Amino acid sequence: MSSSVPNKRIRKSPAARRAEIVAAAAAVALSEGLECITLRRIAEELDVRPGLISHYFPAVEDLVAEAFGEAAGSELDGLLPADRGDATPTQHLARFFARTSGEAYDDISRLWLNARHLSRYRPALRDRVAVQEAAWRNRFEALVRDGVELGEFRTEDPLLAAIQILVVLDGLGMLVNSVDTDDDPPAVRRMPATTAERELGLPAGTLTAAANSN
């Protein structure tokens, strides 16, 4: 490996080092879980000494919260880009459900499940979860509102619709660590899209129809 011989120290600017630490922690959070964010684990990841992590994050809990925020935030951008480009709200939404149905979304489901549980014991994380939850809801609400204005969706309360859809998505996410997550009925796995179609006044199947263009 790269460190079989005592490694030369590399000195970086505080901002760069801090960003690097948060990025490494976010990666660990997504792939292994928030409780795997330890001083030793992240230090090893970056090939530095644990003390250095402590230097930037005197309390590990703050790093955990930061890592969650980073991971959840960038996943949101991947799933529901703030800028729709030239896609219609319906296309955008359909793409969202396509992405959240794949196995690639399992890591994000696990992350949220993880964070929501760990929030019980870690106030800093609890606050971050609240922030990200608001961000997801607002991003979703904006999309709904957009669709309503364009006449594609029909609902009296865009935020309420958004929350309801996300709650159902969370409900399915609860099952992500189950032994047999993929042998319950298709109707169950289609629940988030079905909920969206109902709440937004769309014809059934609109959001799960196979691959809309790009």
Place this chain on the structure above:
Amino acid sequence: MSSSVPNKRIRKSPAARRAEIVAAAAAVALSEGLECITLRRIAEELDVRPGLISHYFPAVEDLVAEAFGEAAGSELDGLLPADRGDATPTQHLARFFARTSGEAYDDISRLWLNARHLSRYRPALRDRVAVQEAAWRNRFEALVRDGVELGEFRTEDPLLAAIQILVVLDGLGMLVNSVDTDDDPPAVRRMPATTAERELGLPAGTLTAAANSN
């Protein structure tokens, strides 16, 4: 306290001691969380030495799984008794939603959230979660089927309806550790009942109408 002076040992039958240990662990799981089930914690609870817990559960993970099963199982019996008595399925269901709406249900929500996350790392727990999940689904399905036969409910697939309702309930349960769990719209908190009414062909409000008899 009762142990300020070296305590006299009390010798119990293996079955009794084991049951006592599981009960203590289940109580800790419900009130403080599954990760608080440690040899020391449970031993202190029962005023015995940690080694004794190890004797009955050579691997702590098995105690954790057992404790979850015990807690989830008896909560299910409290929420959806297998024997309905003389209540109609509708009354039974309404009572279920009344109970799952109160703060008393928060501990159960936390337990499920906890277990589903911890399942990621603990195979024994994962299996227990699967067993309990099946138990909850089946108990619920039996109630639905019962209601369908009596002409109170209308659905093509009782198990599917049961699963869908439980998924929504889980989705709300995800929020149990949030800062402001009770300031989202009433429509959100009524989601499980609303889902049930829709899936079972009941008039809106049937299941949330104030206090049915007993």
Place this chain on the structure above:
DNA sequence: TTGCCTGTTGGTCGCACACTCAATAGCATT
């Protein structure tokens, strides 16, 4: 090239955890 600021190290402390096992002492049986 030199000097200094500060990012980084290495070592250490105290704590909590699961797990092991020989020795002890309840208590049912006789």
Place this chain on the structure above:
DNA sequence: AATGCTATTGAGTGTGCGACCAACAGGCAA
């Protein structure tokens, strides 16, 4: 009252964690 089975203890092992801090050295400024 004596005996023997076995439930229970006490003591110890090793691991991993967060936190702390004096000493070191990279690399920019002079």
